[in-house]
Amino acid sequence: xxxxxxxxxxxxxxxxxxxxxxxxxxxxxxxxxxxxxxxxxxxxxxxxxxxxxxxxxxxxxxxxxxxxxxxxxxxxxxxxxxxxxxxxxxxxxxxxxxxxxxxxxxxxxxxxxxxxxxxxxxxxxxxxxxxxxxxxxxxxxxxxxxxxxxxxxxxxxxxxxxxxxxxxxxxxxxxxxxxxxxxxxxxxxxxxxxxxxxxxxxxxxxxxxxxxxxxxxxxxxxxxxxxxxxxxxxxxxxxxxxxxxxxxxxxxxxxxxxxxxxxxxxxxxxxxxxxxxxxxxxxxxxxxxxxxxxxxxxxxxxxxxxxxxxxxxxxxxxxxxxxxxxxx
Amino acid sequence: xxxxxxxxxxxxxxxxxxxxxxxxxxxxxxxxxxxxxxxxxxxxxxxxxxxxxxxxxxxxxxxxxxxxxxxxxxxxxxxxxxxxxxxxxxxxxxxxxxxxxxxxxxxxxxxxxxxxxxxxxxxxxxxxxxxxxxxxxxxxxxxxxxxxxxxxxxxxxxxxxxxxxxxxxxxxxxxxxxxxxxxxxxxxxxxxxxxxxxxxxxxxxxxxxxxxxxxxxxxxxxxxxxxxxxxxxxxxxxxxxxxxxxxxxxxxxxxxxxxxxxxxxxx
Numbered sequence: 001x002x003x004x005x006x007x008x009x010x011x012x013x014x015x016x017x018x019x020x021x022x023x024x025x026x027x028x029x030x031x032x033x034x035x036x037x038x039x040x041x042x043x044x045x046x047x048x049x050x051x052x053x054x055x056x057x058x059x060x061x062x063x064x065x066x067x068x069x070x071x072x073x074x075x076x077x078x079x080x081x082x083x084x085x086x087x088x089x090x091x092x093x094x095x096x097x098x099x100x101x102x103x104x105x106x107x108x109x110x111x112x113x114x115x116x117x118x119x120x121x122x123x124x125x126x127x128x129x130x131x132x133x134x135x136x137x138x139x140x141x142x143x144x145x146x147x148x149x150x151x152x153x154x155x156x157x158x159x160x161x162x163x164x165x166x167x168x169x170x171x172x173x174x175x176x177x178x179x180x181x182x183x184x185x186x187x188x189x190x191x192x193x194x195x196x197x198x199x200x201x202x203x204x205x206x207x208x209x210x211x212x213x214x215x216x217x218x219x220x221x222x223x224x225x226x227x228x229x230x231x232x233x234x235x236x237x238x239x240x241x242x243x244x245x246x247x248x249x250x251x252x253x254x255x256x257x258x259x260x261x262x263x264x265x266x267x268x269x270x271x272x273x274x275x276x277x278x279x280x281x282x283x284x285x286x287x288x289x290x291x292x293x294x295x296x297x298x299x300x301x302x303x304x305x306x307x308x309x310x311x312x313x314x315x316x317x318x319x320x321x322x323x324x325x326x327x328x
Numbered sequence: 329x330x331x332x333x334x335x336x337x338x339x340x341x342x343x344x345x346x347x348x349x350x351x352x353x354x355x356x357x358x359x360x361x362x363x364x365x366x367x368x369x370x371x372x373x374x375x376x377x378x379x380x381x382x383x384x385x386x387x388x389x390x391x392x393x394x395x396x397x398x399x400x401x402x403x404x405x406x407x408x409x410x411x412x413x414x415x416x417x418x419x420x421x422x423x424x425x426x427x428x429x430x431x432x433x434x435x436x437x438x439x440x441x442x443x444x445x446x447x448x449x450x451x452x453x454x455x456x457x458x459x460x461x462x463x464x465x466x467x468x469x470x471x472x473x474x475x476x477x478x479x480x481x482x483x484x485x486x487x488x489x490x491x492x493x494x495x496x497x498x499x500x501x502x503x504x505x506x507x508x509x510x511x512x513x514x515x516x517x518x519x520x521x522x523x524x525x526x527x528x529x530x531x532x533x534x535x536x537x538x539x540x541x542x543x544x545x546x547x548x549x550x551x552x553x554x555x556x557x558x559x560x561x562x563x564x565x566x567x568x569x570x571x572x573x574x575x576x577x578x579x580x581x582x583x584x585x586x587x588x589x590x591x592x593x594x595x
Contacts, residue, residue, distance in 0.1 A: 074423050076588050092587075094429035102427050109424040111342060118342055125338035126428050128331050154349075190423045 003083075004178060005071060005103035010080035011234075012041040040066040043080060052205050053211040060321040065104075067248065068180045071212070072102040084178060098127060098171045101176040105186030108155075108167055112193035115152045116166040120173060125172035128271045134173065136250040141169045145199055161192030174204060179203070181213045185220055197223045199317050208310040210306075217294040217314045230319055236320060242312065249319045250310040256281045257296065259303040269296060283310075335430060336438040336558075343442025351450075358450055361402060362458070365395040368523070369462060375399040384527040389465030393553045394524055396458045397466075401548050402521075403447040404480045407488045410438045413495030437488055468552050475555065475561045479548035486544040487576025493515035496579070500587035514539070518544025527553075540571045566582065 014034045018027045039199055041063040048054050058064045069075040070084055073089035073096065082089055087096035110119040124134040142148055145165045155163055164173075164184065172179070181200065185193040197220055215221055220240070221228060228245060230238040238245055253274065262278050268291050270284035284292045289307060296302050309315075330333045347354055373388035381387060386394070425432040458464075468476070494511055497504045516522050518532070519541035525533050536542045547564045551557060556564070 038358070069423070072427060075590065093424070097427065100427075102423075106424070107420050107424055109427075113345040113346050115530065118345055122335075122338045122342050125331075125334040126430055129405060130333075141454055 002050050003047045004050040004085060005046075005212065006051070006083040007047075007067075007071075008045050008069070009043040009083045010041060010045070010070060010082050011039065011043045011078045012063075012070060013074060014038045014040055039234045040242070041070070041077075041231075044231060044234070044236040045088040046229055046236065046239055048209055048212065050291055051208045052222050052227060053201075053213065055221035055228040056212050056214045057221065057228055057232065057271055057319075058231040058237075064231055066211065067231065068102065068182050068214065070266075072100060072180050073097065074102075077261075088170045099182065100178040101171040101174075102180040103168060103182065103184050105164065105183035108163065110155050110163075110166055110170050110212060112156050116147075116152055116170065117151050118184045119170060120151075121246055123173045123197075126310060131172055133303055137173055137175060138169070141172065141199075143271050145169060145195065161188045163218055164188060164192070165196065165199075168199065175207055176206075177193060177209055179209055179211045179213075181211060181215075183215055184213070185215060185217055190219075193217060193219065194223075202226060218316065222312060230316075232320065243309070244290060245319070246309045246312070246315045250288055250315045251318070252283045252310050252314075253295070254283055254308050254310060255280055255305065257291070257302040257306070260301040260303075264300060332434070334581055335434065339435060340445070341440035341443030343439045344445055345447040347443055350410045354446060355450055357498065358399075358403065358447070358454060362399050362454060364460075365398045365402070368398075369395040372523070374463075384524070386524065386527070387465060389463060390553065391460035392458075392468040393464035396455055396462065397552050398465050398521070399455065399458070400448070401480055401483060401545060403446055403451055403545065404484045404508040404548075405487050406443070407440055407445070407484065407491050408495070409491055410495040410498065410508045411493075413498045414504060417498050417590075426587075426590075431583075433488075433492060433583075436492070437485070439482070440488070444513070459464060466510045466553055471554055471561070472556075476548060478553045478565060479568060482565065482572060483548045486540050486568060486571045486575060489572060489579055490540050490544070492579050493560055493575070493582060496582045496586045499589045515541045515545070518542060519544065521548060524550070541573070543568045543571050 016038050017029075017033055018036045019029045019034060044067065045062075058065070067076065071084055072078050073087055073092040077089045085096065085099055087093060089096065096287055105163070110116055120138055121135075122130070123129070124161075129137070133156060142151055145168070147165055147169065147185070150158060150162055150166070151184065155166060168184065179200070184200070188196070197247050200211060200213070201224055203209055211224070213220065213224060225242070227241055228238070229236065230245070238248065240248075255270070257280055258278050259280055262275060262276070262280065264284065266280070270282045271287075272280060273279055273283050274281045293305065297305065311319075340439045357436070369391055372383060372386070372391045375386050376386060376391060383391075412453060413422075416425070421430070423433060426436075439484075491508075494504060494507055497507055517528075518539050519525075520536075525536055525546045528536070543564070547568065551561055552566060567578040
């Protein structure tokens with residue numbers, strides 16, 4: 001497999017003006033402005049192979065969107081190099097732009113006042129898609145996303161989820177090889193999220209496209225991405241598969257069991273996370289899991305005992321909780 | 329070339345469809361816009377009548393003709409403003425435009441060209457009503473009509489280029505309103521928008537020759553109502569083309585520098 005996306009020490013630094021609050025500071029700022037150098041992305045490197053679907057995670061302000069913007073040619077890097085399909089994104093060559101797409105959950109490119117079909121036709125012209133191929137792709141996407149009854153309604157009359165599905169169709173009509181998806185399911189209900197996930201998975205499978213996805217919904221990441229890259233304070237924190245992430249960052253495992261007498265004091269075994277009737281879920285340090293499990297089985301009348309890795313949300317939370325110093 | 333024609337036609341179609349969604353809003357906008365020339369027309373016609381029926385060679389009927397044509401030229405002059413660039417950057421809309429394999433300027437030119445089609449259709453009954461009320465003296469020749477047709481579209485392109493250049497300043501400042509106001513003040517005086525340039529002092533007329541304002545406003549009107557000799561009509565068109573070329577060159581140079589500064593602040 002070849003590298004579809006390759007980053008070498010890619011960095012983006014901003015000079016941000018800053019001052020104290022109040023009139024005095026504002027007046028002072030007229031003569032002498034103070035700037036702070038913000039390292040939005042700080043020398044990150046990774047490669048993504050053609051056809052991979054990679055989750056790009058990090059808390060707000062971690063540098064995810066800035067990275068996606070550099071990879072899609074919207075921003076010029078401060079230093080380092082990026083290569084996407086062997087193009088240098090910052091050059092923004094039309095051949096490059098024809099092969100990629102950037103979908104941002106909070107941005108739209110379809111005309112607000114018109115039915116999506118009209119905007120789709122503009123996409124056809126802009127990307128020089130042969131009419132027959134355009135119609136075939138458009139109708140195929142409309143069918144998969146169940147949009148047939150909606151494409152003739154003005155975009156403004158659609159729900160948020162319906163609009164997002166239309167935006168995705170518009171963004172993929174030219175069948176890009178690279179998909180940069182920035183929070184594509186933002187604000188959508190569970191059903192709509194699932195439908196969009198299924199569509200992205202289907203597109204990846206059908207066209208062998210490479211997908212780099214940011215999302216705060218772990219369900220998106222779990223369903224679509226074998227590999228994840230975690231970025232925090234602009235630095236790369238983790239690059240590997242989901243189970244490795246849990247292994248590296250989760251200090252705990254959860255033990256679930258049914259207890260005959262739920263009133264039993266369990267503090268000596270670990271922290272009780274939840275109790276639902278006789279069903280109890282405990283959190284124990286990872287290295288003590290075997291010992292605690294044995295003691296529970298020996299000392300108490302437990303049933304249906306399960307040991308599981310911490311939920312991915314908890315793992316990610318613990319990753320994000322890493323202090324800035326720890327990644328410098 | 330075929331690709332660009334397809335894009336322009338598709339974008340113009342989209343623009344026309346969008347504008348027809350709000351015909352009433354467009355009509356109110358145009359009615360609001362004719363208030364300005366009607367005031368000028370009434371003032372200058374009154375002055376002309378008090379001065380024995382003529383001011384600076386203009387009769388009330390010629391003033392009426394000048395300002396009725398003014399309304400069409402003004403409508404053709406509506407382009408994407410620097411405020412639009414501010415909004416576009418702040419709201420992240422520019423990012424979406426930049427993702428397309430085409431310069432955003434093509435989108436702007438085509439979109440507003442489509443809007444002009446709607447504007448002209450809506451302008452016709454307004455012009456008819458103004459003609460009935462103010463009785464303009466207008467007898468253009470075929471050549472003047474042809475020159476006028478090209479001049480209003482060239483004027484549109486000149487103003488697109490100049491306001492795009494000001495709009496590009498937003499890549500550095502994200503606020504450009506002060507500069508636009510300055511431009512607007514110069515345009516008011518040097519373009520023939522406030523009064524026909526021939527009523528201005530000689531030195532202002534000479535001065536105006538070297539700026540784009542006259543070629544984007546006064547010249548198209550004069551080409552239809554001013555009984556200009558053929559050579560002046562052709563020189564005028566030549567000046568318009570020259571300003572369009574200068575505008576394209578500057579927009580391209582500034583764009584290449586500006587795009588490196590783009591911080592995509594709005595998303």
